[in-house]
Amino acid sequence: MQWANFLAKEAATHSLSLKQTAAFIKYFNNEKLSKTEAQLASELNVDIATFRTLMGEIYNKFAQNYPELAISSSRDKLENLQAYLRAKYNSELDVLKPLAAMKLLKTLVVRERLQQEPWVARRICKSLGYLPLALELVARYLDKMPDLSLETLLKRLEKKRLEHKAVVNANSLMAYEYGVAEAFELSWEQLDENAQSFGCLLSLSALADIALSVETIEDDKKQELWEKAIADLLELHLLQRESKGIYRLNPLIRQLIQIKLDKSNEADEAKTKFAAMMLEVAKLIPQQPNPEDILNLTPHIPHITEVATHLSQYVDDENLITLFTKLAWFYQGQGLYQQAESWLQQCVELIQNRLGLKHIDVAASLSNLAGLYKSIGRYSEAEPLYQQTLELRKHLLGDNHLDVATSLNNLALLYESTGRYSEAEPLLEKALELKKCLLGEEHTDVATSMSYLGLIYESTGRYNEAELLYQQALELWKRLVGEEHPHVATNLNNLAALYCYTGRYSEAEPLLEQALKLRKRLLGEEHPDVATSLNNLAQLYESTGRYSKAEPLYQQGLELSKRLLGDNHPDVAISLNNLAALYRHTRRYRKAKPLFEKALKICERTLGVSHPTTMTIRANYASFLREAYH
Template sequence: MQWANFLAKEAATHGLSLKQTAAFLKYFNTENTENLSKSEAKLARELNVDVAAFRKWMREVYGKFAQNYPELAISSSRGKLEKLQTYLSAKYNSESDVLKPLAAMKLLKSLVVRERLQQEAWVARRICKFLGYLPLALELVGRYLDKMPDLSLETLLIRLEKKRLEHELVVNANSLMAYEYGVAEAFELSWEQLDENAQSFGCLLSLCALADIPLSVETIEDNKKQQLNEKAIADLLELHLLQWQSKGIYHLNPLIRQFFQMKLDKSSEVDEAKTKFAAMMLEIAKLIPQQPNPEDILNLTPHIPHITEVATHLSEYLGDENLITLFTKLAWFYKGQGLYQQAETWLQQCVELTQNRLGLEHSYIAASLNNLAGLYESTGRYSKAEPLYQQALELRKRLLGDNHLDVATSLNNLALLYESTGRYKEAEPLLEQALELQKRLLGEEHSDVATSLSYLALLYESTGRYNEAEPLYQQALKLWKRLVGEEHPHVATSLNNLAALYCYTRRYSEAEPLLKQALKLRKRLLGEEHIDVATSLNNLAQLYESTGRYSEAEPLYKQALELSKHLLGDNHPDVAISLNNLAALYRYRGRYRKAKPLFEQALTICERTLGVSHPTTMTVRANYASFLREAYH
């Protein structure tokens, strides 16, 4: 296969537009680095566009490839270029290596009994030549011969030649398929050896992304279905149409994948298969929690390319509600790792797709707008979040009426945004409306009411109205205890909230037992290794610091930091907060050499993950600046 043909195939496979394809081919149209060393300005001139347009197209190209090659998503601009070049080169070599005639015969001999080849040595050499000395074609033919010990090589060659004649019509209709000679005929012979079950299974696998495929038949409850899948996998492995990589992980060669896709497209079951595959990936996506921990990330990562394949190419086979679920879960996967840009992309696509499918007047549009606004709020982009929250609220009121729980949710969301930006007068009536609405619709004894009580108490606390906040926090705590019992994470959260209020009012002797109770409760209910435990450790450490008990605060801050790193990775905003807290303690104790690198790490993480204008980033920056003035002036 020629490099240019390979690139054209890659562009088509990844769904690049004409403009994206032009930029992609211009950048990568040689196998060496000739074009990679050209300036973007020169390449843009060759395409008769400005540099900004060229860069935009390339960003879009990286985004398309990142769906099947996730490492691209977290690389720098230059890193993306180099990684994509390496990825393309490796893939091209794996698909296009042509063996020398002697090496081709050696490969065939490793797959077929030597005596059998010796009996028809001349024919064996003709078969190698016919197959273009391509390793994949030779592997397929070797496996085919191994299954048919009485088949003569002469008969095999006749069958291959017949398959080529049949394939000519398809090849002539698409010049990009010329490279498939040899592999196509070998695949057709193998295809005919598969029973209907294995053929259907192979076609289903072809809908997976160009990535390793996790397969676990043990999770299938239906014994008959489990056995059918096991047999299909075994049959595909035997004919070398599927490769085993490691326990539960398999690989489908890109060319084989394409052949299976061609078979599927020609079958009457194409829509059924795509609907089934989309449903399978949706069920896996539903396992993504809102705050995934490292274990969740590790377990789910092999599935992400295949979930994104559905989101990118098969979203039409998802129901309306499931469309939002799939895209939101993908956003959670990336947000949980601090990869906010990737999370934003999926939520933006969700808004666009739901609007295109359902129009502008639908409750699901409000839900998708609300989710995107939540991401903007969490990254400090309040000016982008506010109009989306407002749209969601107005849309819900218009579609659902003023007396609906979704309206209460939108009121709370918009109010919390106002509170985050210090617009307390605008936030308060919204929180009061939401609480009143929930009480009217759900009654006084409901979890949503307990949550809204805490929200309103937080507002009162933020405005220094501690006497009004305290009874609301106490009501929320009592309500949670009545609803879920004494032993529940929500009770621990309420204990923390009330303790924080006591800390603000310097009632440390009342706060300390509540913080210790919350920490003990979280450890017992959630285990020692949970992010809420890290939060409780931080809170208790802050109390010790506020009361001058520095020797007691330091080990707790360290524990919280190590736990956050272990659970969230080194580059998460929560880790930055822990670094900042420990650095501040060292500063107060005059241990400047220890404080400085921690402040620097905290600021770097915040700027990278949250942006330079996020309140947390600005707080850390202010703390660092104050430290520098104190330590070096």
């Protein structure tokens, strides 16, 4: 296959638009990427900004299917995509020279067998188009047929060519790929029903490594059937083993098996089964995945993505929102907000199309998208979605429902984030009243609403009212879940923060120390909340002039955040900013400057230039520069 044809095929596979396809082929068909962006943009009759936007959109489409691309740094994204495309292209079929094809066949088949019919062996190589994959398939087939003559094999291949020519043409396979189709057909006929069904199931996977943990199957009979199917497919070279528990289907073999599946009466059943399997894996994705979660789940993401992209119609209505939301969590938890946004937007559109505009799951999908926008500071986009969610829930559920209370909370917290306290307060008061009415006074959701309302009172300078609510929430949590609970630690932090803000450091300090100990004991030393507590306690020490005690805590918190969240997470930026501020206060300007710069760069890249955290760090950096260099 020519490189240009390969690129066109990839563009179609990833559903690129006409403009995106033109930019994609123009960029990657550029010999050694020698032309500049300006030259390429000019050839496409667009400006550089539009060209860059198109390439960014293209990259994101590929990254949705292949997480290893999504975690690339922004600087080398297109280089990584180029490497990915080249690797995939090289894994596709390569035509050998006739002598090389014969040499390969000699390494695969017993020499004496070929020597008995040498001219037939050469004709077989030619019939197979000198394709390595076809030769490998035929060799494995011969292994299972020790007494089969090469002449008979050639006749069978010629017969299969006639039978499958129409099928191959109908599925747009290139002419020189026919050899594989016939060799595949002979091998396929050697499989029993169990292996064929399993092969069909695997063909629904993405073009990526397939993790098969057969040992985790509880049903012994099913485990044995899967093990036998894998062995049979491996024996005939229809499946490749990459490493322990990791397998891969050749792209063309995958396509040929899919043709078999679509012609069978079991296509819908297999697709429903595969979608259900991937859904169960998707359900394992937590809302805040840690590095271990990311490592364990990454091999499965391409296949979950395959279901979301091509098999969503086989996911039942009640699980549709789960599939897309879990994919969004996987990316959002790594700070990959563009990928998360794409999945949440698709979720809204798909649910609206399937279930109609007035469905409760539409409200949930809108709320999820709004939550993402709020977390990255895109408040103007989050607000109408939260408002739509609130109105839709009221319409469907009535005014007195817990989901309505949740929507009131969400909208109020958005207003709080933008300083619109007078609009937030009545919503939080109404949400608290509603929860008390529906759940009773003694409920954790009531305690949570108390904390939210306390935040508004604190932000508007009503410290006594805020303190009372924080104390009530803390006591309620203790009564409901006991003293040893992470939420108790969170509420200790809330109360301590109020004391710090009002200069009551002696009252705040024991609460922060207690929260830190509690989190270490309950969550372990390696947890993001522990990093938060380390930073909180360090800030108190800094505020009271105990810089030598603050510095090691800031450093511990920073290193912990890096280990848990990666170097480019907003929480890491906040830790960098805090440590830089300490260096500034102690006049260690050389140490402070690179930390401020790195913190600002992380926030601009992950949260955007207008996010409150970004603006705060930018203001801190500007103030530092004025102090240090003027």
